[in-house]
Amino acid sequence: MILVTGGAGYIGTHTCVELLNAGYAVTVFDNFCNSNPESLKRVERITGKKLQWIRGDCRNRDELIAALKQSGASAVIHFAGLKAVGESVEHPLWYYDNNVIGTLRLLEAMQECGVRILVFSSSATVYGDPHRLPLAEDHPLSPTSPYGRSKLMIEEILRDVQHSDQSFQMGILRYFNPVGAHPSGLIGEDPQGIPNNLMPFVAQVAVGRREALNVWGNDYPTPDGTGVRDYIHVVDLALGHLKALEALQAAQRAQTSPFSGCLTVNLGTGRGYSVLDVVNAYEQACGRPIPYQVAPRRPGDIACFYADPQQAKTLIGWQANLDLNAMCASSWHWQSTNPNGYHT
Ligand code: UD1
Numbered sequence: 001m002i003l004v005t006g007g008a009g010y011i012g013t014h015t016c017v018e019l020l021n022a023g024y025a026v027t028v029f030d031n032f033c034n035s036n037p038e039s040l041k042r043v044e045r046i047t048g049k050k051l052q053w054i055r056g057d058c059r060n061r062d063e064l065i066a067a068l069k070q071s072g073a074s075a076v077i078h079f080a081g082l083k084a085v086g087e088s089v090e091h092p093l094w095y096y097d098n099n100v101i102g103t104l105r106l107l108e109a110m111q112e113c114g115v116r117i118l119v120f121s122s123s124a125t126v127y128g129d130p131h132r133l134p135l136a137e138d139h140p141l142s143p144t145s146p147y148g149r150s151k152l153m154i155e156e157i158l159r160d161v162q163h164s165d166q167s168f169q170m171g172i173l174r175y176f177n178p179v180g181a182h183p184s185g186l187i188g189e190d191p192q193g194i195p196n197n198l199m200p201f202v203a204q205v206a207v208g209r210r211e212a213l214n215v216w217g218n219d220y221p222t223p224d225g226t227g228v229r230d231y232i233h234v235v236d237l238a239l240g241h242l243k244a245l246e247a248l249q250a251a252q253r254a255q256t257s258p259f260s261g262c263l264t265v266n267l268g269t270g271r272g273y274s275v276l277d278v279v280n281a282y283e284q285a286c287g288r289p290i291p292y293q294v295a296p297r298r299p300g301d302i303a304c305f306y307a308d309p310q311q312a313k314t315l316i317g318w319q320a321n322l323d324l325n326a327m328c329a330s331s332w333h334w335q336s337t338n339p340n341g342y343h344t
Helices: 010-021 038-047 061-071 085-090 092-113 146-164 198-206 234-254 275-286 310-316 324-337
Strands: 002-005 026-030 052-055 075-078 117-123 169-175 177-179 213-216 231-233 263-267 292-295
Touching: 002 010, 002 061, 010 026, 010 038, 010 075, 010 234, 026 061, 052 061, 061 092, 075 092, 075 234, 085 092, 085 146, 092 117, 092 146, 117 146, 117 234, 146 169, 169 234, 177 198, 177 234, 198 213, 198 275, 198 324, 213 275, 231 234, 231 324, 234 263, 234 310, 263 310, 275 324
Parallel strands: 002 026, 002 075, 026 052, 075 117, 117 169, 169 263, 177 231, 213 292
Antiparallel strands: none
16 A cells, blocks of 8 residues: 555646556545645546545644554655745745655654655755756755755755665655646646646647747747756656655565665656747647747746756666657647646
8 A cells, every 4th residue: 555645636646547557555645735636536537446535734743644554555655745936935934844844744654653665756956057967866956946945855854864764765756847647638737826837838828728828038048049848748757656666665675775875866858848849849739829929037947957867767767758749749638628627
């Protein structure tokens, strides 16, 4: 049994699908502050399997202990957290409370219940402005927002806890830019309010919910002047969690610590695409023009950011397989069949 915190969210639901398909039993622990239980019904529809879910908050140790005991979980995948960079600048305490304190309470509950495997959702944002590209795991860590710093603080906590108790098997997964949706079109990203991120904004323009995309700057030192990112299909990302989990389980069975501390891997494709590359690929996928205008640079943005994905291949046998066309086609399938997300 795997306990999945934040399992009703965007990446969580896609990971639950892959866990259930692989034969794991799943209990979701979620406070639904930015998600909807409907997404879990969709997970059951896709897989034809049932999952358990518990409404609970990671800052509440007793609720976590009850969930771990009730489910009989042998491992935790920890997605629960806040993730909006701009909001984290406005309300840093929300981020340190939800993300950092929530993880502390989770670790205490795991210690109490003897659960020793944790896969954690980190972010490539922990690297900050790149000194060199592609970004490898040994790049210095210097996040530039409270959101990013909350992720880095959690990473440091995990490293300290694992160091103090070698029976803990921990995976730190640094995501690049997750996009796309399950090919069924039943689950996908369902942002509240105006999307901050590129692909959900483009999707809403395509479906007619928004008039035009603002391209934040076309004077970056990139081939077409717009920002370059490493977009990764959310299904590939979900499969990365499965591979990490399996590697940690194997290490636990062998009673070894093969990763010299926490298993730490980038989950990215290693390929960068510009904003205009994404717009063009999306136009192909949806068969409509995506109107856009060039606007000033967004503060805090950088020109170019993409992964060195080699370490994930070496350590957990994972690599991304789905390309930008598959990302856009699946995003469009989800967006066009659920124009208002789970509220349709
Ligand atoms: C952002 C976060 C990052 C987080 C990631 C999640 C910042 C600085 N970084 O990354 O911490 O982990 O989301 O996916 O916010 N763009 C437009 N118009 C738009 C939206 C975006 O031109 O309306 C451009 C951006 O300038 C950028 C690219 O699209 O070049 C990607 O932006 P976005 O999807 O927001 O991701 P990141 O900024 O890379």
